[in-house]
Amino acid sequence: MRIAFRIAVYTLEYIEKNGLSLEKSFKRALTKSSIRGGEIVSQSYEYCRTALFSYSLADLILNKNYFRKISLRKKCAFRIAFGLLRKGYRLREVIYDAGGLLDRYLIEILREFKDISVEELVDRKDKIKFLSIKYSYPKFIAKRLVELLGEEEAEKVFKKDLKATEWIRINTLKVDIDKAVKKLEKMGVIIEKDKDFPELYKVVKSKVPLSTLKLVREFKVIIQDKGSVAVVHALNPAEGEVIIDATAAPGMKTSLIAQLADN
Secondary structure, three states, X not given: OHHHHHHHHHHHHHHHHHOOOHHHHHHHHHHHOOOOOOHHHHHHHHHHHHHHOOHHHHHHHHHHHOOOOOOHHHHHHHHHHHHHHHOOOOHHHHHHHHXXXXXXXXXXXXXXXXXXXXXXXXXXXXXXXXXXXXHOOOHHHHHHHHHHHOHHHHHHHHHHHHOOOEEEEEOOOOOOHHHHHHHHHHOOEEEEEOOOOOOEEEEEEEOXXXXXXXXXXXXXXXXXXXXXXXXXXXXXXXOOOOOOOOOOOOOHXXXXXXXXXXX
C-alpha cells in the first residue's frame, strides 16, 4: 500500500532526524498521516521493522553506487524498498508502493543489488564492520559484543535477533479461528498453535510476506509478538470494563483488549 509505505518513510525519518525510538517515531508518522487504525497500521509497522533489519547493507550499497545528492526522504524510501525486496516482495510492487519516492537511478540500484550478499561487499577479516553491516547493528555494539563474547558467540546473538519468530493473532471479533486457520493453510502459511494463548499462532513458514495476505489486510489476522499478547492476558480484560490504553502505538494491544473483552 502506498500509504503504508509513506508512513514507514516518515517513521525512519523521525528516527534519524530526532533520535527517537521506533515506537515514538511510528506514532508521530501516524499522526502526520492522519491514520488511527486498521490494516494500514500493521502493514506500515512491518515495513519499518523489515527495513531496520537490512538498513546497514542498504546504506552501504547506496553510498557506493548513488553519486547524486540524496534527500533523507529518498534515502529512507530506498531502505524500505531494499528491505521489502530482500523479504520477497516484487520490484514492480515496491516501485508502485513507493509512489514516486524512488527515482530511476535508485530503481536500477535496487534491481542490480537486491540479491547481493554482505560477503560480496565486505571483507570478513574486518569482523566488526562485517557483523555490523550483515546484522544492521551499530558498530560500537558489535564491537562490544565481540569483546565480551568472542566473534562466534556474538554472531549467534545477532542471528537470533535477525530471525525473530513471527506470530499472528486471529481476531475472533471478525473471523472464526478454524476458518482463519484453513484459509491461511490454503495461502501457503504454515502455522503452529501456541500452547499459552488460544488466539495466537507461531508462523513456521510463509510463501509470501504476511502483510500481503488478504486476511491481514482485512484485520482478521493480526501480526503481533507473543510478548505483546502476554501483557494483555496479564491484564485479563473483562466485558463491561472501561480500559484506557494511554500508550497505544500502533494499537495492537488495544485491539486485543477489545477482542478479549468481546467489545
